[in-house]
Structure formats: structure tokens, C-alpha cells
Amino acid sequence: xxxxxxxxxxxxxxxxxxxxxxxxxxxxxxxxxxxxxxxxxxxxxxxxxxxxxxxxxxxxxxxxxxxxxxxxxxxxxxxxxxxxxxxxxxxxxxxxxxxxxxxxxxxxxxxxxxxxxxxxxxxxxxxxxxxxxxxxxxxxxxxxxxxxxxxxxxxxxxxxxxxxxxxxxxxxxxxxxxxxxxxxxxxxxxxxxxxxxxxxxxxxxxxxxxxxxxxxxxxxxxxxxxxx
Amino acid sequence: xxxxxxxxxxxxxxxxxxxxxxxxxxxxxxxxxxxxxxxxxxxxxxxxxxxxxxxxxxxxxxxxxxxxxxxxxxxxxxxxxxxxxxxxxxxxxxxxxxxxxxxxxxxxxxxxxxxxxxxx
Numbered sequence: 001x002x003x004x005x006x007x008x009x010x011x012x013x014x015x016x017x018x019x020x021x022x023x024x025x026x027x028x029x030x031x032x033x034x035x036x037x038x039x040x041x042x043x044x045x046x047x048x049x050x051x052x053x054x055x056x057x058x059x060x061x062x063x064x065x066x067x068x069x070x071x072x073x074x075x076x077x078x079x080x081x082x083x084x085x086x087x088x089x090x091x092x093x094x095x096x097x098x099x100x101x102x103x104x105x106x107x108x109x110x111x112x113x114x115x116x117x118x119x120x121x122x123x124x125x126x127x128x129x130x131x132x133x134x135x136x137x138x139x140x141x142x143x144x145x146x147x148x149x150x151x152x153x154x155x156x157x158x159x160x161x162x163x164x165x166x167x168x169x170x171x172x173x174x175x176x177x178x179x180x181x182x183x184x185x186x187x188x189x190x191x192x193x194x195x196x197x198x199x200x201x202x203x204x205x206x207x208x209x210x211x212x213x214x215x216x217x218x219x220x221x222x223x224x225x226x227x228x
Numbered sequence: 229x230x231x232x233x234x235x236x237x238x239x240x241x242x243x244x245x246x247x248x249x250x251x252x253x254x255x256x257x258x259x260x261x262x263x264x265x266x267x268x269x270x271x272x273x274x275x276x277x278x279x280x281x282x283x284x285x286x287x288x289x290x291x292x293x294x295x296x297x298x299x300x301x302x303x304x305x306x307x308x309x310x311x312x313x314x315x316x317x318x319x320x321x322x323x324x325x326x327x328x329x330x331x332x333x334x335x336x337x338x339x340x341x342x343x344x345x346x347x348x
Contacts, residue, residue, distance in 0.1 A: 042334070060338065061338070062334040062335065062337075062338050063334055063337065064330045064331075064333075064334055065330060065333055065334070066326070066330055068326070068327045068330050068331075071327070072327040072330060072331065075327060075328075075331050076330070076331040076334050076335065079331050079332075079335055080335060080338070083335060171324055173323050173324070173327055
């Protein structure tokens with residue numbers, strides 16, 4: 001029996017690229033393992049034409065009435081996957097920096113029951129220097145607080161098994177969700193694995209990324225969430 | 229009985245007001261009995277300090293701090309930090325609740341859209 005795989009794209013003001021990203025994703029799905037795929041775009045209350053662009057693409061659109069950040073958008077994706085009884089959830093960035101053909105590498109270990117969460121590991125050597133530093137400190141933080149070493153905690157390309165979909169409860173709103181996943185991995189004893197992925201760094205994706213100073217804010221918000 | 233100074237009267241009025249607020253919040257069910265006892269205990273201690281300023285010196289000796297005024301300042305600062313922390317936590321919880329609502333609305337809208345298509 002075919003597994004139901006939901007691919008979640010959290011989007012916020014991505015009118016320039018989201019159309020191309022969806023087209024590429026749709027073309028790639030034909031070459032992925034034969035399963036039942038559904039593309040879900042969570043529009044996090046974009047104020048540009050993102051909604052108009054995605055409406056004609058034949059994908060499921062979940063629109064937030066107010067902006068809730070990446071954590072909020074992923075929470076909506078998880079809730080939708082649960083409501084659809086999905087077997088696998090794939091989350092990837094909607095700015096075009098992830099290569100859809102890598103989905104295969106990220107779902108096969110779940111199909112073979114080898115892992116519950118797989119994180120697409122970017123090549124650290126290819127990262128800009130400032131990102132390398134932030135990535136290292138995020139990994140260190142994850143090790144200290146959750147006892148898990150992950151070389152790229154902030155990667156937005158992830159896959160989740162049914163067990164992970166049903167157990168993970170996202171409580172953070174914004175970018176700190178990337179670290180929150182590790183507290184959930186530890187809490188629910190989920191099997192975790194990293195798989196190398198290709199990343200397409202463009203001027204657009206670099207501009208859309210988080211300013212470096214935001215990392216401190218993200219860390220503080222996560223600490224507050226942990227201390228409540 | 230000696231008369232109270234104007235500043236003592238002002239403080240006592242404020243403490244009475246603060247105590248009544250805590251009681252009302254408990255009655256409304258907005259705070260737990262533990263939180264109510266904490267606030268009332270704190271206001272009672274403050275009332276003792278206003279009525280008899282020597283009380284703070286007594287407290288200072290017990291805790292091991294030099295002057296009574298210092299005890300009041302230290303406790304006030306610690307309390308303010310705690311309150312800011314609680315307010316931040318409360319704000320985080322509120323944000324979480326708003327996200328929950330936003331998520332539910334997004335899913336309901338999607339469901340409605342699907343039903344409409346089916347009816348056509």
C-alpha cells in the first residue's frame with residue numbers, strides 16, 4: 001500500500017520564487033519512490049502576491065489570518081498532516097534553496113523504519129563564514145540542552161515519520177522551532193538521523209535568511225520557553 | 229497611640245488596595261490560592277514595615293543584611309525581576325494560544341473550501 005507523504009512549504013512573501021519552487025517540486029515527484037504525495041503550502045499571512053501565485057498551482061493552501069512565524073506555519077503543517085493521517089511529513093524552505101530531488105534521500109530511511117526524524121545536513125564548508133559560526137553554536141546549544149549532537153540544527157529540510165508527526169507538539173512561534181525539534185526528539189525518544197543535502201545559495205535566499213543578530217533573540221526565546 | 233505620617237497613610241492605602249485586588253482576582257479565579265497567599269503574605273509584611281519601620285531592621289538582622297532599607301530594596305528588585313519573567317512567560321503562552329487559533333482557522337477554512345467544491 002502506498003504511503004501518504006505530505007510536503008509542507010511554509011511561505012511568507014515568496015511571490016518571486018514560490019511558483020518556480022512548486023513547479024520544480026511537481027516535476028521531481030514523478031522521479032521519487034512511488035507513493036501518494038501532497039504538496040501543502042502554508043501561507044503565513046503574506047502581504048505580497050504569494051497567495052495568488054500558489055492558488056493556481058493545484059496544491060493545498062493553508063492560509064494564516066495573521067503572521068505567526070516559521071514555528072506557527074510548521075505547526076499548521078503538522079496539524080494538517082495529522083488530520084490527513086499522513087505517514088511522512090517533509091518540510092522544506094519555499095525560497096528555492098533546497099533541491100527537491102533530495103527528498104528521496106530523506107524519506108527512504110523512514111520508509112525502511114530506520115529513523116523518525118531526518119534532517120538534511122548542509123555542507124558546512126559551503127556555508128558563508130558567519131553562518132558557519134551560528135551553526136556551530138546552535139549545535140553546541142543543542143548538545144548542552146538536549147544531549148543530541150546535530151551538525152546542522154537550523155536546516156529547514158526535514159522529514160518526519162508517523163510516530164514523529166503524532167508526538168511532536170510545536171510550541172515555539174518563530175525560528176526557534178528548529179531547536180525545539182530536538183527537545184521533542186529527546187522527550188519522545190525519536191530515532192534521529194542526518195543526511196547530506198545540496199543547497200542552492202542564491203542572493204535571494206541569502207536576503208530572505210535570518211539576520212545574524214536574530215540568533216541571540218531566537219536563543220533567548222527558546223530559553224524562556226524551556227524555563228516556563 | 230502616635231499619629232501616622234502622611235507617607236505611611238499613602239502606603240497603607242496602596243497596600244489595602246493591592247490586597248483587595250489580590251482577593252478580587254482570587255474570587256474571579258484568575259489566580260491560584262497559592263499565588264493569593266503569596267501576595268497577601270507580601271502585603272502583610274509590607275504593612276508591618278510601614279507601621280513599624282524598625283520591623284525592616286529586625287528582618288535585615290534575621291536575613292543577614294546590614295540595614296532594613298536594603299532588605300526592602302533587595303526584595304523589591306528580586307520581585308520586579310520575577311514579575312518581568314512571569315509577564316514574559318505569560319506573553320509567550322498568549323502567543324502560543326494565538327498560534328493555535330490561527331492554525332485551527334487555517335485548517336477549518338481549507339475544510340470549508342473542500343466542502344464547497346464537493347457541493348458543486
